[in-house]
Amino acid sequence: MNLSPGLGLALAAMNEVREQLQKTVSELTNEEVAQCAVRGAHSIGALVLHIGEAEWWWMNCIVRGHKLTREDFRQPFWDVLKDPEGFASKNYSADFCLETINGIRVQTHDFLATLNDDDLEKTYSHTRGDKQIEASLRWTLHHLVDHEAQHKGQILMLKRLLGRKNEDVI
Numbered sequence: 001m002n003l004s005p006g007l008g009l010a011l012a013a014m015n016e017v018r019e020q021l022q023k024t025v026s027e028l029t030n031e032e033v034a035q036c037a038v039r040g041a042h043s044i045g046a047l048v049l050h051i052g053e054a055e056w057w058w059m060n061c062i063v064r065g066h067k068l069t070r071e072d073f074r075q076p077f078w079d080v081l082k083d084p085e086g087f088a089s090k091n092y093s094a095d096f097c098l099e100t101i102n103g104i105r106v107q108t109h110d111f112l113a114t115l116n117d118d119d120l121e122k123t124y125s126h127t128r129g130d131k132q133i134e135a136s137l138r139w140t141l142h143h144l145v146d147h148e149a150q151h152k153g154q155i156l157m158l159k160r161l162l163g164r165k166n167e168d169v170i
Contacts, residue, residue, distance in 0.1 A: 028094045033097065035088070046080045046081055
């Protein structure tokens, strides 16, 4: 599916960071994916799934107005950062984590393909607790790039703390 120029550019930025993340995480063992490099820190796998959770939530709950269901709370990415030590018991592989978030990216792509560049300026509102969120689709897509890039940096640091070398991800 072709995307309009502005949406295509936004998705290209998202995909560039995703490719770097995949390169960073793909060769890790299940143990490394689940290990907390520093006490109280999140594991690499939990951070990867959290990246997917954020994309899913922003695109579905904010932009598309989805109301959370019990099924949503059963997804492997949901609230994954709440129990850093419990993540290891799930024995998720790097492939599982990456496939999960890549499935979310396909959903994002398919949705964006139904829009055009005029939709980038549409503003979406959401109330979370006592906080009102108002964001354009353009801001939301930029936020998702920034969010994933920040966690990619965190993952690169955690990988180094686990004794793994970081290859050039550019």
